[in-house]
Amino acid sequence: xxxxxxxxxxxxxxxxxxxxxxxxxxxxxxxxxxxxxxxxxxxxxxxxxxxxxxxxxxxxxxxxxxxxxxxxxxxxxxxxxxxxxxxxxxxxxxxxxxxxxxxxxxxxxxxxxxxxxxxxxxxxxxxxxxxxxxxxxxxxxxxxxxxxxxxxxxxxxxxxxxxxxxxxxxxxxxxxxxxxxxxxxxxxxxxxxxxxxxxxxxxxxxxxxxxxxxxxxxxxxxxxxxxxxxxxxxxxxxxxxxxxxxxxxxxxxxxxxxxxxxxxxxxxxxxxxxxxxxxxxxxxxxxxxxxxxxxxxxxxxxxxxxxxxxxxxxxxxxxxxxxxxxxxxxxxxxxxxxxxxxxxxxxxxxxxxxxxxxxxxxxxxxxxxxxxxxxxxxxxxxxxxxxxxxxxxxxxxxxxxxxxxxxxxxxxxxxxxxxxxxxxxxxxxxxxxxxxxxxxxxxxxxxxxxxxxxxxxxxxxxxxxxxxxxxxxxxxxxxxxxxxxxxxxxxxxxxxxxxxxxxxxxxxxxxxxxxxxxxxxxxxxxxxxxxxxxxxxxxxxxxxxxxxxxxxxxxxxxxxxxxxxxxxxxxxxxxxxxxxxxxxxxxxxxxxxxxxxxxxxxxxxxxxxxxxxxxxxxxxxxxxxxxxxxxxxxxxxxxxxxxxxxxxxxxxxxxxxxxxxxxxxxxxxxxxxxxxxxxxxxxxxxxxxxxxxxxxxxxxxxxxxxxxxxxxxxxxxxxxxxxxxxxxxxxxxxxxxxxxxxxxxxxxxxxxxxxxxxxxxxx
Numbered sequence: 107x108x109x110x111x112x113x114x115x116x117x118x119x120x121x122x123x124x125x126x127x128x129x130x131x132x133x134x135x136x137x138x139x140x141x142x143x144x145x146x147x148x149x150x151x152x153x154x155x156x157x158x159x160x161x162x163x164x165x166x167x168x169x170x171x172x173x174x175x176x177x178x179x180x181x182x183x184x185x186x187x188x189x190x191x192x193x194x195x196x197x198x199x200x201x202x203x204x205x206x207x208x209x210x211x212x213x214x215x216x217x218x219x220x221x222x223x224x225x226x227x228x229x230x231x232x233x234x235x236x237x238x239x240x241x242x243x244x245x246x247x248x249x250x251x252x253x254x255x256x257x258x259x260x261x262x263x264x265x266x267x268x269x270x271x272x273x274x275x276x277x278x279x280x281x282x283x284x285x286x287x288x289x290x291x292x293x294x295x296x297x298x299x300x301x302x303x304x305x306x307x308x309x310x311x312x313x314x315x316x317x318x319x320x321x322x323x324x325x326x327x328x329x330x331x332x333x334x335x336x337x338x339x340x341x342x343x344x345x346x347x348x349x350x351x352x353x354x355x356x357x358x359x360x361x362x363x364x365x366x367x368x369x370x371x372x373x374x375x376x377x378x379x380x381x382x383x384x385x386x387x388x389x390x391x392x393x394x395x396x397x398x399x400x401x402x403x404x405x406x407x408x409x410x411x412x413x414x415x416x417x418x419x420x421x422x423x424x425x426x427x428x429x430x431x432x433x434x435x436x437x438x439x440x441x442x443x444x445x446x447x448x449x450x451x452x453x454x455x456x457x458x459x460x461x462x463x464x465x466x467x468x469x470x471x472x473x474x475x476x477x478x479x480x481x482x483x484x485x486x487x488x489x490x491x492x493x494x495x496x497x498x499x500x501x502x503x504x505x506x507x508x509x510x511x512x513x514x515x516x517x518x519x520x521x522x523x524x525x526x527x528x529x530x531x532x533x534x535x536x537x538x539x540x541x542x543x544x545x546x547x548x549x550x551x552x553x554x555x556x557x558x559x560x561x562x563x564x565x566x567x568x569x570x571x572x573x574x575x576x577x578x579x580x581x582x583x584x585x586x587x588x589x590x591x592x593x594x595x596x597x598x599x600x601x602x603x604x605x606x607x608x609x610x611x612x613x614x615x616x617x618x619x620x621x622x623x624x625x626x627x628x629x630x631x632x633x634x635x636x637x638x639x640x641x642x643x644x645x646x647x648x649x650x651x652x653x654x655x656x657x658x659x660x661x662x663x664x665x666x667x668x669x670x671x672x673x674x675x676x677x678x679x680x681x682x683x684x685x686x687x688x689x690x691x692x693x694x695x696x697x698x699x700x701x702x703x704x705x706x707x708x709x710x711x712x713x714x715x716x717x718x719x720x721x722x723x724x725x726x727x728x729x730x731x732x733x734x735x736x737x738x739x740x741x742x743x744x745x746x747x748x749x750x751x752x753x754x755x756x757x758x759x760x761x762x763x764x765x766x767x768x769x770x771x772x773x774x775x776x777x778x779x780x781x782x783x784x785x786x787x788x789x790x791x792x793x794x795x796x797x798x799x800x801x802x803x804x805x806x807x808x809x810x811x812x813x814x815x816x817x818x819x820x821x822x823x824x825x826x827x828x829x830x831x832x833x834x835x836x837x838x839x840x841x842x843x844x845x846x847x848x849x850x851x852x853x854x855x856x857x858x859x860x861x862x863x864x865x866x867x868x869x
Contacts, residue, residue: 167294182233288341542578681707
């Protein structure tokens with residue numbers, strides 16, 4: 107009996123030994139260092155250290171636009187997932203030459219979109235491309251790669267950064283830190299997170315680690331936490347994940363788990379630490395049962411507007427995890443991904459994120475609104491939203507598509523156009539129309555000419571920025587609406603000044619800061635009584651030399667200065683010969699003379715136009731009412747150039763009072779244009795206005811004199827309506843030596859109020 111028992115015991119021991127051998131870790135599967143690697147102290151055999159970037163580095167976040175995703179063959183993910191990824195973006199598959207045909211056949215059988223697959227031939231040691239793949243940055247506006255010393259002695263894997271730097275022909279910088287991609291997450295705006303493995307692997311020289319991360323990657327601050335998981339891998343993606351610059355996902359364990367307090371310590375740290383936008387992180391928690399139950403939920407892949415979440419083996423936890431992602435990332439597609447493969451199935455310390463790596467869009471548009479408004483704001487009648495827009499493609503920004511969308515007290519979204527501040531890449535828009543204690547949601551949108559577009563926050567109106575205004579008892583405001591005018595070629599816009607104060611407001615002056623616009627409201631100063639409004643018409647008369655130019659309209663009032671911004675678009679389409687502004691003029695007793703302009707609008711082809719003739723009236727009865735002064739004909743008009751015609755009634759018009767309407771036809775080799783002239787019935791003669799005022803020499807090269815026995819004062823205007831000189835007296839000596847060459851209009855106001863307008867030519 108004892109002999110039989112001994113044999114049975116021996117058999118049990120042999121079976122246990124065989125079972126233990128079968129359970130020996132599969133090092134390549136379990137993300138461990140193999141036994142050989144444990145004794146291999148070499149790291150980064152082929153690593154080359156370089157100086158850091160000379161430009162400003164920006165380490166791009168996973169949730170920013172991606173042109174593709176990197177995987178390795180043989181795969182660590184299901185081929186069905188490769189098919190899904192290929193319909194999202196380009197798949198860069200690292201594969202050896204000998205295995206490419208096998209990979210291609212496998213992908214085709216799984217329905218992969220092969221037109222969206224690029225095979226990159228290189229040898230690898232493992233499929234953990236997250237750990238050894240390139241770290242992408244923008245150095246100023248140019249893409250680059252930062253290579254580090256891979257914390258595994260796997261030379262083929264460690265070479266992959268250089269393979270892709272060559273593949274894309276972009277610079278690569280060597281950062282002499284031992285590190286790994288699974289222990290790094292960044293927000294795209296200079297904040298980064300790793301656990302303290304990064305210190306342990308770099309001689310616990312924290313100063314050196316932080317300096318390197320700042321100089322090569324632009325990471326500052328760098329949050330270095332404990333490893334709450336307490337497992338061999340010590341990778342941040344096994345327990346946490348950035349979902350947005352202000353959102354972070356942290357796993358949560360049951361309270362009876364030995365690591366529960368460690369997870370709570372990390373979650374509390376982020377809940378009390380400010381994100382890049384100035385307020386504490388919004389921490390989302392995803393529950394994991396702990397133990398051997400599979401729940402690798404933080405090890406997900408964000409790829410453009412889709413999140414691929416690795417699923418575990420408990421459906422209740424799976425569904426709750428997907429719901430947390432959907433809550434935190436509204437508008438995104440949340441896709442659960444199973445992997446039941448024995449050789450490459452998901453593990454709690456190694457899942458989907460470890461085996462893939464997004465490839466940043468080298469041509470993305472970056473919306474960088476840093477001074478995010480949050481909490482309660484001090485009262486002001488308008489609040490500025492300032493943002494940078496960086497088109498890494500090199501394309502021009504679409505000036506009419508740089509916008510602030512905002513909602514006041516849950517109302518419909520309104521739009522404010524953003525205009526350049528003068529600082530590089532910086533634009534500002536204004537939120538207006540709220541009251542004290544208003545609740546305001548907003549987001550910033552931008553687009554460029556390459557077709558790229560982006561919002562901040564990326565969730566737009568589904569989860570916008572939010573702030574409130576402090577309580578305010580309104581005493582009334584001077585309202586100007588709209589605050590931005592958008593001009594196309596040859597049109598007139600207007601804005602309203604509304605007095606909502608309790609008293610009168612005097613509008614002293616309204617002036618433009620350049621010669622592209624002309625203010626048509628000239629009865630200033632103007633007193634706005636409480637509750638009244640003034641409409642100000644603005645005409646675009648001179649096309650700018652580039653597609654868009656910003657002009658500022660300055661409004662001086664008795665309660666302070668105000669501005670209206672004007673964005674002027676010089677269309678690239680050919681308009682031919684056209685009349686900017688209204689195609690008619692009126693002659694009155696007070697204004698017996700007028701100027702009209704015609705413009706060469708061939709902005710696309712820049713073709714000159716030859717003006718061949720100018721005639722008055724559509725029939726003989728209407729002829730000879732006006733005296734027209736202009737350049738000698740024929741006259742060649744270059745693109746954007748204005749041709750001025752001065753109109754004065756003839757002195758014998760008093761005999762033709764019943765004929766008060768006429769027109770002027772301008773003919774050219776391109777097209778003809780017509781404008782109407784309306785003559786006041788009281789304007790019977792202009793002889794009484796001539797007096798004996800003299801203007802000489804005319805033309806002048808500098809000094810000129812205006813004199814007359816009955817003269818009270820003199821005003822000089824340029825051709826865009828800006829008053830550049832005024833004086834009083836019967837004899838006025840004027841120095842025009844620093845004026846621009848061209849034509850000026852001199853208004854001579856006599857003592858009886860009569861006005862004579864003379865044309866002055868400065869050579």
